[in-house]
Amino acid sequence: MNSEWDCVIVGGGAAGLSAGLVLGRARRRTLLLDVAGQSNRVAEGIGGLLGNDLRPPAEFYAAGRQELAAYGDVELREVEALGGERRGEGFALELGDGSAVETRTVLLATGMDYRYPEIPGARDRWGRSVFHCPFCHGWEVRGRDLAVLGSDEMAVHRALLLRSWSDSVTLLSDGREVEGGLAGRLAAAGVEVDGRAVASLEGPGSALASVVFEDGSERALGGLLVGVTLHRRSDLPDRLGATRAPATPLVADAVEVDAMGNAGVPGLFAAGDLVPQVPSVPAAIASGHFAAAQVVNSLTT
Numbered sequence: 001m002n003s004e005w006d007c008v009i010v011g012g013g014a015a016g017l018s019a020g021l022v023l024g025r026a027r028r029r030t031l032l033l034d035v036a037g038q039s040n041r042v043a044e045g046i047g048g049l050l051g052n053d054l055r056p057p058a059e060f061y062a063a064g065r066q067e068l069a070a071y072g073d074v075e076l077r078e079v080e081a082l083g084g085e086r087r088g089e090g091f092a093l094e095l096g097d098g099s100a101v102e103t104r105t106v107l108l109a110t111g112m113d114y115r116y117p118e119i120p121g122a123r124d125r126w127g128r129s130v131f132h133c134p135f136c137h138g139w140e141v142r143g144r145d146l147a148v149l150g151s152d153e154m155a156v157h158r159a160l161l162l163r164s165w166s167d168s169v170t171l172l173s174d175g176r177e178v179e180g181g182l183a184g185r186l187a188a189a190g191v192e193v194d195g196r197a198v199a200s201l202e203g204p205g206s207a208l209a210s211v212v213f214e215d216g217s218e219r220a221l222g223g224l225l226v227g228v229t230l231h232r233r234s235d236l237p238d239r240l241g242a243t244r245a246p247a248t249p250l251v252a253d254a255v256e257v258d259a260m261g262n263a264g265v266p267g268l269f270a271a272g273d274l275v276p277q278v279p280s281v282p283a284a285i286a287s288g289h290f291a292a293a294q295v296v297n298s299l300t301t
């Protein structure tokens, strides 16, 4: 197959940009497709990224794109990869602008859709005072009255974890019972359980001041940790033949990769949140870097 591209990277978040840098420096003809919907764009800063701690996400991604611009073999297009198929020993992709491209390899770095509980008021505060990752955003709300939403074992685990950031942590069980053994663990750690049914979150702008309950009462709160489930953003991985990883409470439908970053079809690679790994910017950078190196290896051999 006489492909236009050595590799098409689908997605220009931390994983895709990192992969693009490796491929550009390896002088591989690389097309990076991105529609700039990185999952942490709503956050004020990236927490815990060495060298870029608390840097605003949009600024970080712009800097990544700028670094890639120095490598003439990498082209960035702000267009969506809508579909694709295996063609010969490579792949053909259909793009949102009506064009099509052929490539020897594909590196999927589309990220994931983070689904969180749809409480009124959560969307305006998402990634700020309502968050899923204490390692990313716990520092900003340290020492405040914090809460975790939920009543199952995962929620209890989150509440115990959050004690590292505040002495005042409450489990909002939203009208549900917390099983005896779990309630005992919370009590031992000084975590109160508030069983009132949650109605909404209130506060100025993206800040959180209180949770309002269905009976009209309220409780002062400075931060709320919620559980999320990550879902694919499209069926593109399936259409290209990628293997699905088993579902977990955190990730519904990740792409399984082998030790070489391969996603089940020769020439198909995946990185970042799309694969089973800790969902974080540094982890995405590392896996994008690794997968791109494996793309180069596969093209060489």
Ligand SMILES: Cc1cc2nc3c(=O)[nH]c(=O)nc-3n(C[C@H](O)[C@H](O)[C@H](O)COP(=O)(O)OP(=O)(O)OC[C@H]3O[C@@H](n4cnc5c(N)ncnc54)[C@H](O)[C@@H]3O)c2cc1C
Pocket (backbone or CB within 6 Å): 010, 011, 012, 013, 014, 015, 016, 033, 034, 035, 036, 037, 038, 039, 040, 041, 042, 043, 045, 046, 047, 048, 049, 079, 080, 081, 082, 109, 110, 111, 112, 114, 126, 127, 128, 133, 136, 137, 233, 234, 236, 271, 272, 273, 274, 278, 279, 280, 281, 282, 284
């Ligand atoms: C609210 C929030 C805050 C977070 N805060 C932090 C934090 O402070 N620190 C931290 O380490 N981690 C944080 N994370 C986690 C972190 O954002 C992710 O782990 C990381 O962004 C994953 O990188 P990625 O490249 O895999 O995916 P993404 O960053 O989501 O990038 C994927 C890119 O691919 C594009 N794309 C998808 N499909 C297509 C397609 N078909 N065609 C073209 N483009 C496509 C998307 O639009 C997007 O631009 C946060 C997550 C959330 C949800």
